[in-house]
Amino acid sequence: xxxxxxxxxxxxxxxxxxxxxxxxxxxxxxxxxxxxxxxxxxxxxxxxxxxxxxxxxxxxxxxxxxxxxxxxxxxxxxxxxxxxxxxxxxxxxxxxxxxxxxxxxxxxxxxxxxxxxxxxxxxxxxxxxxxxxxxxxxxxxxxxxxxxxxxxxxxxxxxxxxxxxxxxxxxxxxxxxxxxxxxxxxx
Numbered sequence: 001x002x003x004x005x006x007x008x009x010x011x012x013x014x015x016x017x018x019x020x021x022x023x024x025x026x027x028x029x030x031x032x033x034x035x036x037x038x039x040x041x042x043x044x045x046x047x048x049x050x051x052x053x054x055x056x057x058x059x060x061x062x063x064x065x066x067x068x069x070x071x072x073x074x075x076x077x078x079x080x081x082x083x084x085x086x087x088x089x090x091x092x093x094x095x096x097x098x099x100x101x102x103x104x105x106x107x108x109x110x111x112x113x114x115x116x117x118x119x120x121x122x123x124x125x126x127x128x129x130x131x132x133x134x135x136x137x138x139x140x141x142x143x144x145x146x147x148x149x150x151x152x153x154x155x156x157x158x159x160x161x162x163x164x165x166x167x168x169x170x171x172x173x174x175x176x177x178x179x180x181x182x183x184x185x186x187x
Contacts, residue, residue: 004028006035007131014128015110016101036093040123092124144168 004024009032012018021029105113111132114125151167152159176183 006032007134010036010039010127011131013097014114014124014131016105016113017107017110019097019101033093036124036127039127040092043123043126092121096121096124144172147171 009021009024009028012021012024013032013036021032024032101113105116110128114121114128118125148164148168151164
């Protein structure tokens with residue numbers, strides 16, 4: 001039986017056609033939204049230091065009063081508050097779910113949408129590229145192993161590993177040229 005993983009539901013949400021998850025329960029939707037927000041926090045946490053400062057974050061020395069102060073008592077405490085830039089970035093999912101999507105982007109390839117909206121949703125576009133780069137099946141790898149098994153036979157058992165790599169590479173390039181003869185001339 002097939003069960004949905006967090007990444008399956010997140011990929012469905014990040015597809016402009018299926019973003020409402022009409023096929024899922026409200027529990028699954030909430031769980032998928034939570035997963036996307038966690039991933040966004042991880043992405044923004046990694047990129048925030050590089051994007052905002054381009055320097056390592058320096059520790060701020062606190063006075064004795066600051067060390068024992070309750071952050072809930074003082075609203076003006078800058079460490080307790082989130083900056084508007086970070087707050088708007090974590091708000092990306094809500095803005096994406098509320099936006100009207102043009103019919104041009106309602107096609108099978110969601111990466112066109114994320115390429116065109118990369119500046120508006122930087123975290124979500126990076127997450128979409130990460131999720132959609134996961135291979136759906138391992139058939140291509142299995143084919144390569146099969147051909148490697150045919151290449152290394154009893155008569156060719158002493159082939160150098162570099163030679164086997166070269167043979168497999170030439171075979172894959174040959175298949176690309178058969179499908180598209182001008183593959184390497186396109187830019």
